[in-house]
Amino acid sequence: MSPSLGTTSVVCTLTKTSSPAEAAVTSVDTALRHLLETITPLPAEPVPIGAAAGRVLAEPVMAATPLPGFDNSAMDGYALQASAIGGATPEAPAVLPVRGEARTGHPAPQFEPGTAVRIMTGAALPQEADTVVRQEDVRRDGGTIAVSAPVALGTNVRRRGEDIAAGEIVLEPGRWLTAIDVGVAAALGRERLLVHRRPRVAILATGDELVPAGSACGPSQIADANSPMLAAAVIEAGGEPVMLGIAGDDPETIREHIQAPTGYDLIISSAGVSVGDHDHVRAVLDDLGSVGVWRIAMRPGKPLLIGRLGGVPYLGLPGNPVSSSVTFELFGRPAIRALQGAAALQRRRLHVHLAEAMAKPVGLRAYVRGVLADGPGGMAIGRSAGSQGSGMLHSLARADCLLVLDEQTAEAGPGTVVEAIPLR
Amino acid sequence: MSPSLGTTSVVCTLTKTSSPAEAAVTSVDTALRHLLETITPLPAEPVPIGAAAGRVLAEPVMAATPLPGFDNSAMDGYALQASAIGGATPEAPAVLPVRGEARTGHPAPQFEPGTAVRIMTGAALPQEADTVVRQEDVRRDGGTIAVSAPVALGTNVRRRGEDIAAGEIVLEPGRWLTAIDVGVAAALGRERLLVHRRPRVAILATGDELVPAGSACGPSQIADANSPMLAAAVIEAGGEPVMLGIAGDDPETIREHIQAPTGYDLIISSAGVSVGDHDHVRAVLDDLGSVGVWRIAMRPGKPLLIGRLGGVPYLGLPGNPVSSSVTFELFGRPAIRALQGAAALQRRRLHVHLAEAMAKPVGLRAYVRGVLADGPGGMAIGRSAGSQGSGMLHSLARADCLLVLDEQTAEAGPGTVVEAIPLR
Numbered sequence: 015m016s017p018s019l020g021t022t023s024v025v026c027t028l029t030k031t032s033s034p035a036e037a038a039v040t041s042v043d044t045a046l047r048h049l050l051e052t053i054t055p056l057p058a059e060p061v062p063i064g065a066a067a068g069r070v071l072a073e074p075v076m077a078a079t080p081l082p083g084f085d086n087s088a089m090d091g092y093a094l095q096a097s098a099i100g101g102a103t104p105e106a107p108a109v110l111p112v113r114g115e116a117r118t119g120h121p122a123p124q125f126e127p128g129t130a131v132r133i134m135t136g137a138a139l140p141q142e143a144d145t146v147v148r149q150e151d152v153r154r155d156g157g158t159i160a161v162s163a164p165v166a167l168g169t170n171v172r173r174r175g176e177d178i179a180a181g182e183i184v185l186e187p188g189r190w191l192t193a194i195d196v197g198v199a200a201a202l203g204r205e206r207l208l209v210h211r212r213p214r215v216a217i218l219a220t221g222d223e224l225v226p227a228g229s230a231c232g233p234s235q236i237a238d239a240n241s242p243m244l245a246a247a248v249i250e251a252g253g254e255p256v257m258l259g260i261a262g263d264d265p266e267t268i269r270e271h272i273q274a275p276t277g278y279d280l281i282i283s284s285a286g287v288s289v290g291d292h293d294h295v296r297a298v299l300d301d302l303g304s305v306g307v308w309r310i311a312m313r314p315g316k317p318l319l320i321g322r323l324g325g326v327p328y329l330g331l332p333g334n335p336v337s338s339s340v341t342f343e344l345f346g347r348p349a350i351r352a353l354q355g356a357a358a359l360q361r362r363r364l365h366v367h368l369a370e371a372m373a374k375p376v377g378l379r380a381y382v383r384g385v386l387a388d389g390p391g392g393m394a395i396g397r398s399a400g401s402q403g404s405g406m407l408h409s410l411a412r413a414d415c416l417l418v419l420d421e422q423t424a425e426a427g428p429g430t431v432v433e434a435i436p437l438r
Numbered sequence: 439m440s441p442s443l444g445t446t447s448v449v450c451t452l453t454k455t456s457s458p459a460e461a462a463v464t465s466v467d468t469a470l471r472h473l474l475e476t477i478t479p480l481p482a483e484p485v486p487i488g489a490a491a492g493r494v495l496a497e498p499v500m501a502a503t504p505l506p507g508f509d510n511s512a513m514d515g516y517a518l519q520a521s522a523i524g525g526a527t528p529e530a531p532a533v534l535p536v537r538g539e540a541r542t543g544h545p546a547p548q549f550e551p552g553t554a555v556r557i558m559t560g561a562a563l564p565q566e567a568d569t570v571v572r573q574e575d576v577r578r579d580g581g582t583i584a585v586s587a588p589v590a591l592g593t594n595v596r597r598r599g600e601d602i603a604a605g606e607i608v609l610e611p612g613r614w615l616t617a618i619d620v621g622v623a624a625a626l627g628r629e630r631l632l633v634h635r636r637p638r639v640a641i642l643a644t645g646d647e648l649v650p651a652g653s654a655c656g657p658s659q660i661a662d663a664n665s666p667m668l669a670a671a672v673i674e675a676g677g678e679p680v681m682l683g684i685a686g687d688d689p690e691t692i693r694e695h696i697q698a699p700t701g702y703d704l705i706i707s708s709a710g711v712s713v714g715d716h717d718h719v720r721a722v723l724d725d726l727g728s729v730g731v732w733r734i735a736m737r738p739g740k741p742l743l744i745g746r747l748g749g750v751p752y753l754g755l756p757g758n759p760v761s762s763s764v765t766f767e768l769f770g771r772p773a774i775r776a777l778q779g780a781a782a783l784q785r786r787r788l789h790v791h792l793a794e795a796m797a798k799p800v801g802l803r804a805y806v807r808g809v810l811a812d813g814p815g816g817m818a819i820g821r822s823a824g825s826q827g828s829g830m831l832h833s834l835a836r837a838d839c840l841l842v843l844d845e846q847t848a849e850a851g852p853g854t855v856v857e858a859i860p861l862r
């Protein structure tokens with residue numbers, strides 16, 4: 015578990031760009047831009063507020079009426095006019111008769127100047143009363159209270175509209191709604207909210223070597239990790255996964271799997287996008303649809319396919335689970351959020367200090383599986399989660415972030431500030 | 439939206455501890471400890487891996503067999519013995535006949551020393567072959583390849599077990615499972631995982647002033663924001679909310695609402711926990727169950743009730759939505775995670791620089807609704823999201839974090855490093 019001292023080589027092999035296919039390399043940012051250009055937000059639909067958390071808002075949420083809706087008390091105490099206790103002192107307290115009670119949720123009683131009304135937190139302030147003295151600050155004696163100090167006019171009164179004015183926009187479209195947002199919408203009297211439809215995301219695994227997780231593996235076979243991983247990641251991003259199963263490494267089977275079904279908003283496949291003799295996804299997509307970009311200057315996850323199939327955006331991820339999960343995070347998740355009309359497509363990134371030196375080839379952006387810890391001075395420190403080979407799942411399981419080393423970096427020393435993408 | 443310059447007073451009124459009831463104040467940490475002492479993790483249940491994300495693991499996930507399960511190629515290329523190309527130079531390349539193909543997912547062909555086998559990424563390495571030369575690094579000419587440089591033994595070979603050894607524990611119990619964890623479990627051949635049962639959390643709102651969100655408010659009435667907010671927050675924390683509705687401010691109604699139902703793992707109510715004449719939750723719980731702690735040294739959210747009812751932990755939150763959401767975050771969420779047996783009960787907190795001075799009374803911990811922004815040098819900066827009165831929802835809607843000012847702090851200047859709890 016403990017990271018090695020010295021420099022972590024995050025990329026073992028430096029790829030020579032010897033073949034023409036490899037020469038055409040696109041940056042992560044450019045590729046993401048291409049992908050997002052293929053995407054239009056899905057239509058809006060109304061949902062009850064109880065189902066709105068985790069959805070993306072498709073309308074501005076405005077205050078129809080002011081909040082609070084009426085002047086009310088911020089404390090349990092006595093409503094009165096500040097002028098009635100203006101001269102109060104401990105020696106000569108102001109003594110006021112108590113006339114009635116303002117209870118939360120009930121109409122305020124009649125108020126007479128020179129008297130006090132018992133009032134509860136949240137209760138409507140009686141008309142003409144202008145101030146509330148807290149119950150701890152009076153001496154109650156039968157039908158009167160004694161107040162021994164003046165209080166500024168308006169003390170402990172929440173004024174109508176002081177929080178939110180009528181007509182004010184409180185939640186903007188594009189917002190990924192949290193539980194708090196749901197509470198805010200409810201406070202504004204909303205029973206339903208307009209949100210973007212959830213994207214239906216088709217998920218296809220390809221590879222002769224794959225068997226469904228839980229099935230017995232023959233020799234040379236491995237369990238399909240990508241389908242369940244991507245399904246869970248699609249849900250986390252707000253989408254609805256539709257499983258297309260596992261297609262073998264032949265064009266016909268792949269064609270059958272991706273051609274038959276309709277009604278998707280995005281298709282994500284894994285494997286078959288490289289330049290190997292049996293990597294047929296690209297050929298099939300070239301034939302049936304279009305392929306935009308397909309090699310990204312990043313590690314892990316270099317081979318990537320961005321295209322369209324029957325008008326639907328298509329994202330072809332690399333086959334190994336490490337590359338697949340990293341490229342999903344960088345491309346799949348933003349695409350699914352964009353389909354939902356989200357204003358922010360990326361997770362909030364942290365800045366952290368590297369705890370150890372890291373090296374990588376210039377010209378690629380590296381996403382290092384990392385582990386965060388508290389650092390001196392408050393900023394977190396990030397270290398390698400272990401062996402960074404793209405076949406190494408254990409370091410992915412250990413990682414709680416991806417440490418981002420940009421294209422220009424060849425070696426980053428301990429203490430270098432880098433971006434970290436939190437994973438948990 | 440723009441925060442005021444100068445010192446933000448996060449707490450307007452400094453409470454005097456004049457009444458005996460207010461003198462008994464408990465710290466946030468002590469109160470949380472009391473709450474967590476009432477909680478035992480729920481039993482485990484098996485779920486398909488497709489439903490495991492967002493659940494808390496109740497077993498160690500171990501590799502039954504090594505990963506990879508067999509020696510395989512990390513690249514598309516040619517499998518051979520490194521010794522066969524030991525003397526290769528550009529002038530005198532090693533020329534090897536190509537005999538057969540190792541395809542991913544298929545048994546490896548027979549291998550003869552002195553020959554090469556065409557091999558695909560992920561394909562099983564033929565027995566006796568020990569090295570893979572990438573296809574970009576050979577010249578293929580009909581039935582032979584020419585290699586012009588030696589390659590270290592084992593290059594581009596992923597050894598059986600090099601990622602994860604058989605018997606190694608890869609995912610520990612108590613882990614909140616992510617999509618990546620699901621992928622890792624699938625790669626280990628798991629079809630189901632043992633996770634803790636989701637807690638059933640009863641949610642009750644109390645208050646004569648409340649109407650369900652979306653219903654028309656009469657004068658002195660407000661929409662119940664807490665029930666939908668808490669329901670969404672319970673789901674986000676991994677629980678299943680059960681709505682008990684709204685109880686009026688009288689002991690009989692409250693009693694009916696919390697007494698009737700059974701089968702809960704936690705009961706959360708809002709409002710009625712203060713010392714007002716019509717705050718009956720505490721009295722009812724005193725009568726039916728037990729109350730442990732009930733005033734917390736924090737702002738917002740001071741009145742809080744921790745108890746038990748019929749053996750079920752009971753958490754009584756303050757009534758206003760700001761205090762209710764903050765106390766849910768600090769107490770409700772950890773309780774729900776503890777019920778699920780989670781190892782980490784708290785969100786990962788950030789450290790940020792204050793962008794502006796903030797003042798608060800000594801002796802209370804303040805949770806300031808804040809907005810984060812990128813700061814110089816990488817560490818985020820946090821500023822006030824607006825007016826911090828406990829009745830002020832707008833600043834809660836704007837906030838993306840809670841800035842934590844500890845008990846000892848009276849005033850914190852710009853640049854002070856404080857903890858921030860991310861909210862979105």
